[in-house]
Amino acid sequence: MATDIDLHLGRRLRRRRRLLGLTQQQLATQVGIRFQQIQKYECGANRISAARLWQLAEALESPVSYFYDGLEEVMDRSGSAGPGGEVFSRKETLDLIQAFYQLDEQPRRRLLDLAKSLHGDGPAA
Known part of the structure; x- marks a missing residue:
């Protein structure tokens, strides 16, 4: 067991x-x-x-x-296991992370700003 x-x-x-x-x-x-x-x-x-x-x-x-x-x-x-712990086990999450880190720094920042603005967490950094 x-x-x-x-x-x-x-x-x-x-x-x-x-x-x-x-x-x-x-x-x-x-x-x-x-x-x-x-x-x-x-x-x-x-x-x-x-x-x-x-x-x-x-x-x-x-x-x-x-x-x-x-x-x-x-x-x-x-x-x-809480629901947050399993999020990183999902294939689409890992695909997104891999694609994100394949971008250069500037596009990564822009994508992060876009994601934050869509979520409504406040002003983009």
Whole structure:
């Protein structure tokens, strides 16, 4: 049975992999395992060992601590994920983030200003 920690690590793994635009197969190949193992990690069915977490962090160009970010809040909520936490797991959110960071700085600022004005959060910066 998956623990809250296993589920959190799996969600962070999936989020980072998708943010980088990698498939489960591509990530698995980089760390020398089968893609099914990545699936099991991501859904919390299998625990990620310390050595494997290190390999995954290296392959995903992130510190090991990335996987634990936000864990304290998850544990405080007894594992109940709020709607905001799942927003970043959606494919369209990740596609938008990737497209945003492919823009140069000036178009990024203009797009951010546009989004803020559409939302009505006040004057654009």
